[in-house]
Amino acid sequence: MQSKSNAVGDRTKVDIAIIGAGISGACIARQLSAYEAEVALIEKEADVSFGVSKANSGIIHGGFHHSPKYLKTQLEIRGNLMYDRLQRELDFPFSRCGILVVALNDEEMKYIGHLYNQGVENGAIGIEMCSRERMFELEPKLESDCVGGLHAPGGGVIEPYRFVFSVVESAVKNGVHLLREFEVVKAERSGEKHIVHAADGRVVEARYVVNAAGLFADKISSIFGAEEFQITPRKGEYYLLDRKTKACPNRVLFPVPTKVSKGMLVIPTVEGTVLIGPTAEEIEDKTDLSTNADKLSQILDQARKMVPSVSQTDVIAAFSGLRPALLPEGDFYIDISEKAPNFIQVAGIQSPGLTAAPAIGEYVKDLLKKAGCRLTEKPDYDPIVKKLPRIRDYSPFEADELLKKDAAYGNLICRCEKISEAEIVAAIHAGHTTLDGVKYFTRAQMGRCQGGFCSYKIIKLIMRETGMEYDQITKNGRESVVLTGRL
Amino acid sequence: MQERTYDVAVIGGGAAGMAAAVEVRRQGLSCAIVERENQLGGILMQCIHNGFGVQEFKQELSGPEFAEEFMDLVADANTDVFLSTTVDSIEESEHGKELFCSPGTRPAGVFTAGLAQRLVNVEGYIPGKNVVIVGSGDIGLIMARRMTWVGAKVHGVVEIQPYPAGLTRNIVQCLNDFKIPLYLSHVVSRIDGQNRVEKVTVSPLVNGIPDEEQSFEIPCDTLLLSVGLVPENELSENAGVDISPITSGAVVDSTMMTSIPGIFSCGNVLHVHDLADYAAEEARRTGAYAVAWIQNKKPNRQVRIKAGANVRYVSPGMINPESPDKMYLRTLIVKNNAQLVMKVNNTIVKEKKLSHVQPSEMVSVKLTPKDVENWTLEPDSILEVSVQ
């Protein structure tokens, strides 16, 4: 990835600028990197996926939750099918473990019928309505009150930030310019071009602009003089359960949804932990990622309605995320702007945004063509991102071979997750130079000790590899400095 | 891969590991220490404060000095040492999980006290300027003084229990000397801060529940967590060793042997000790037991020890009535003039006056052959240890 060069007056000239390096922006950038076009991917945070994409359920949805009338439904179905190939190309953690919707009474079972019909109409593959017996066969940990449910075998789980990292890595490998800590504050037209200004003085010139700014898509739209709309942050709090929990289900468990949300889930993550949540609360402040004591018991109660063995003592972390909702419909808004020239809106990408993201990439590529952007395929496009070795996947005998190539694989930095120095150095070289960036890329600091043993080692590695000073090391960019002084 | 064969392999080169290895070598068996870091000493190397060695070396030393005394013994005993060699995780770790789950945001500026100690004492970095310490464990108290001495302001120590978790002398020398308030029966009920910690909300516990009305805020940029150590036993667990849910360490018999023959456990990976001196003492006994096991000297009979009233745990969990040895226990209560009572088959077999007990102070009891002379042992007899 591009090294940091935040000098005032830095000017990047491209055909297409994508604002926002979350899941949508990343997939759009990678899609466009297959064509002969200069593309800039612009992110206001210190690393990609540090916004909405960092904290969500990480679910690849099964295509039955929404009515076929919505754009998001079509993209969900299409996106879901694209994931197998993406995983072969990019090798991110992904498991098509399947989804169960759990009905606890006959009333709820009626709604299961509705979901089933909707799923069939949408074209969701393989979904089935299940009797009580079938449900227990699929998931023995269920609450005994379960009367039946829905099984969507095509659903699954991924690590959302890891997915974004892989997609962006692939895009950058194919020529996309990644600009981090580039907060768009002003835009103007100059001839056929958009001149996009960052808070720190950098400038991007682009013929086309894609607005994939997540929570701030409304603000970006307004800066470019495009449509006026409002993104409402809807907060979701989550709790993470330790790998040792006895409450880990085989499949993602959904309750029967309500009008406002899909409800609180019990999610077996790709890494073996269990995620419970989220809540759904419309708030005002787009930076409010706080968690609240009263929500934990609420989430535990809901989760226990499906899996009674969920226990508070297994909770190892709490976090919250914000979904960028475009109310009242809640559908995606992906279209060519009618007000601003050569400006594509990609707004309101809440659930099932992660599932739909690969399809959003294709869809936006087609919109750009429709808007007059010439895109011809690149002969040397390489979709493959090579997997980095992880020492914990190796037996001691295999590790010997790896160590001969690079002894740094033998130096374990993170004990809990078993991450070696070589893996952390690879993350830093890939541009992840904050503690959270390294964490999301490698999983170092994500285990039981939450960085208690390894974070000082990671700080030293970042300093060694980048030449940064101790007071430039942050948790996640901006003012989140870790060390305040030196003896 | 290289293959080496030793009579005893010691995993971990801290105080306990070195003491065990020295004992094995003293008795003439071969022994190797496998240590993950690039030097022996473990956590002692960042414990620059004094208070070590009074039992072991009859003088008051700092952590590094205590460690180096043992390193000299290890070298004198011709013990093989493999540094920078990871077997797997086996250690004690400070657990901060409660706080990582506490309400509020997840800004920069939250450290375990052990990490802060490493940053300041070894690396020479200062983690923050305005500090609140959560939990009154010894490392947290020591760090209150250390942070003050490097120019930071420590605004308070918040302890959920009605009594401190650390040693009294640390309360006096590390808090009272600097007029740092200790909030007992209080919790940090919320952390706020967009990028870096900006403030915490501290609430008194009323009937076990944080009282919102009496809550107050402390502006700060740093939180140090010192809510106590827990043994980390992934290696033992993976080996299939039985783990005690109370201590989080292995269950060991009267010879410090785990449920898997040939695997012994001692030091802070067995249960958390107040002093490195105690860990070393326990480890020396363990080394001797390992040697005895190799020489096929095994106890004829072992009696299970049960933690009775007001006792959290007793370690080890068994006693050999033919050769009784030392045991450590922790109480559940704070009390002056307490009485330790040992019963076999509901008959009192030994009583001992304890001038003061509190959960943070480990109690050691040594039984002599005379003590066990008159025991009448049935096949299912249990030694029950309680404190009144």
Place this chain on the structure above:
Amino acid sequence: MSAAETKEMICISCPIGCRMTVYEENGSIVVKGNKCGRGKVYGEEEYLAPKRMVTCTVATDSEEFPRLPVRTTASIPKETIDELLQELYSMKITLPVKRGSSLIENYHDTGVDIIATMTLPGRA
């Protein structure tokens, strides 16, 4: 002479931690609240001239081992600690150094030395 000060303190001679009141009366020191003789001795010393051990680190010329841990060989008067700390923070030691070697001898005529508490190797 102003009225003698009364000091509240916790004895650290043993884990009991007696809360003691110490004051001066008719030219002698009175210790109250102690349960044993050690408490009386501690109370008197703490009343007249409280002393503490100081443990700290000093800078080195090494990047690998940037700090050398040090301590006083005995307790020093509490009021002199800040000055000592400032002095220690302004020092820079050239490695190698052996544990026990004196960095400052007879600090301010107190008879107390400042010694290294770790052996650190020189630059390779």
